[in-house]
Amino acid sequence: MTINLDNYGLTPNFKQAATANQGQLARVTAQHRNLYQIMTETGERSATVSGKFAYEKADVTDFPTVGDWVMVDLTTTSAVIQQVLPRQSILAREGVGNRSDGQLIAANIDTIFICMSLNADFNVRRIERYLTMAWDSQATPVIVLTKADLCADLPEKLASLADVSLGVDVVTCSAKTGVGYDEIADYVTTGKTVAFIGSSGVGKSTLINCLIGTDVLATKTIRADDDKGRHATTARQLLLLPQGGIVIDTPGMRELQLYTGDLDRTFADIAALATECKFRNCTHTTEPGCAVQAALQTGQLTADRLASYQKLQRELTYDGLNSREREQEKVNRLFGSKNAMKHVVRQAKAKNRRR
Numbered sequence: 299m300t301i302n303l304d305n306y307g308l309t310p311n312f313k314q315a316a317t318a319n320q321g322q323l324a325r326v327t328a329q330h331r332n333l334y335q336i337m338t339e340t341g342e343r344s345a346t347v348s349g350k351f352a353y354e355k356a357d358v359t360d361f362p363t364v365g366d367w368v369m370v371d372l373t374t375t376s377a378v379i380q381q382v383l384p385r386q387s388i389l390a391r392e393g394v395g396n397r398s399d400g401q402l403i404a405a406n407i408d409t410i411f412i413c414m415s416l417n418a419d420f421n422v423r424r425i426e427r428y429l430t431m432a433w434d435s436q437a438t439p440v441i442v443l444t445k446a447d448l449c450a451d452l453p454e455k456l457a458s459l460a461d462v463s464l465g466v467d468v469v470t471c472s473a474k475t476g477v478g479y480d481e482i483a484d485y486v487t488t489g490k491t492v493a494f495i496g497s498s499g500v501g502k503s504t505l506i507n508c509l510i511g512t513d514v515l516a517t518k519t520i521r522a523d524d525d526k527g528r529h530a531t532t533a534r535q536l537l538l539l540p541q542g543g544i545v546i547d548t549p550g551m552r553e554l555q556l557y558t559g560d561l562d563r564t565f566a567d568i569a570a571l572a573t574e575c576k577f578r579n580c581t582h583t584t585e586p587g588c589a590v591q592a593a594l595q596t597g598q599l600t601a602d603r604l605a606s607y608q609k610l611q612r613e614l615t616y617d618g619l620n621s622r623e624r625e626q627e628k629v630n631r632l633f634g635s636k637n638a639m640k641h642v643v644r645q646a647k648a649k650n651r652r653r
């Protein structure tokens with residue numbers, strides 16, 4: 299059996315990168331802890347990483363994830379992954395517990411569909427968070443508004459989104475009426491890899507099933523009283539669509555949290571205003587000559603959007619820092635710097651002595 303890896307998203311860039319390495323090219327289609335499923339030119343295989351690889355790679359982000367292009371040794375009884383080719387895009391989430399490193403969700407995605415339903419789930423601020431993450435992954439985001447059939451005020455919702463979507467395509471769809479599905483399918487052409495993110499129950503499985511043409515993924519009716527029942531999809535998957543195109547759908551994809559983000563891209567309006575501020579390190583709070591505050595006064599910028607920007611900025615500053623650095627960052631935020639804090643502490647002590 300010969301598999302045409304082009305259908306699995308192989309591009310000239312990855313082919314080129316592969317020539318510099320030994321072994322066969324393959325794409326990771328699933329991951330179950332340390333065991334990987336890979337698609338090679340001769341079919342699907344199970345694989346593990348080489349001992350050398352595991353020994354040399356310190357960071358979890360160095361290990362393969364679904365969507366990665368890898369170099370494998372297929373001459374041994376069980377296939378061995380020796381190298382991960384440089385990624386064109388990578389989606390990651392915040393580390394669990396006290397691990398500060400990220401957890402990889404998927405690699406080499408072309409388009410990320412940010413799904414949000416037009417009824418209860420609709421939340422412009424949440425779209426902002428997803429957009430920040432999507433831009434940071436290097437994949438192109440597309441906003442998909444689902445369940446249009448349940449929405450009575452579409453023009454208002456679209457208007458409220460306009461300030462946030464900034465150049466991002468917005469597709470409105472409904473599984474009930476079929477509207478918008480062709481538009482979504484247009485992004486998923488042969489060799490293109492896509493992923494769907496968004497809250498539980500917004501209709502991601504419904505969309506994917508529609509693209510596949512069968513009910514490969516079980517859609518779930520949400521029951522508020524049964525939290526466990528909602529996470530029925532367990533295996534990591536990379537699915538080839540019958541009409542061409544690839545969908546990556548992993549459990550991690552479904553519960554994305556903000557890990558890193560390209561704030562200036564998501565908030566291009568605020569970034570542009572900030573260049574007009576008098577001080578280059580302006581925090582846009584109380585500084586004189588602040589263009590962001592000025593825009594707030596004129597109504598050009600809403601207080602909600604600025605608050606959302608500042609909240610994300612705080613989260614991003616804390617991300618990637620260890621606990622001591624986080625503490626330092628809090629001190630900086632409260633007192634400006636450690637010296638300033640010492641100054642405050644000295645003053646307080648002096649004041650106590652005077653009493």
Ligand SMILES: Nc1nc2c(ncn2[C@@H]2O[C@H](COP(=O)(O)OP(=O)(O)OP(=O)(O)O)[C@@H](O)[C@H]2O)c(=O)[nH]1
Nearest residue numbers: 445472473474498499500501502503504517518519
């Ligand atoms: N009215 C309406 N219902 C929809 C639409 N799309 C999906 N649903 C329903 O919404 C429910 C949840 O859909 P799913 O596709 O399972 O949602 P999901 O985003 O995959 O959920 P998770 O797997 O938990 O992440 C199901 O009962 C679907 O039938 C739509 O366009 N209109």
Ligand SMILES: [Zn+2]
Nearest residue numbers: 575580582588
């Ligand atoms: Zn400012």
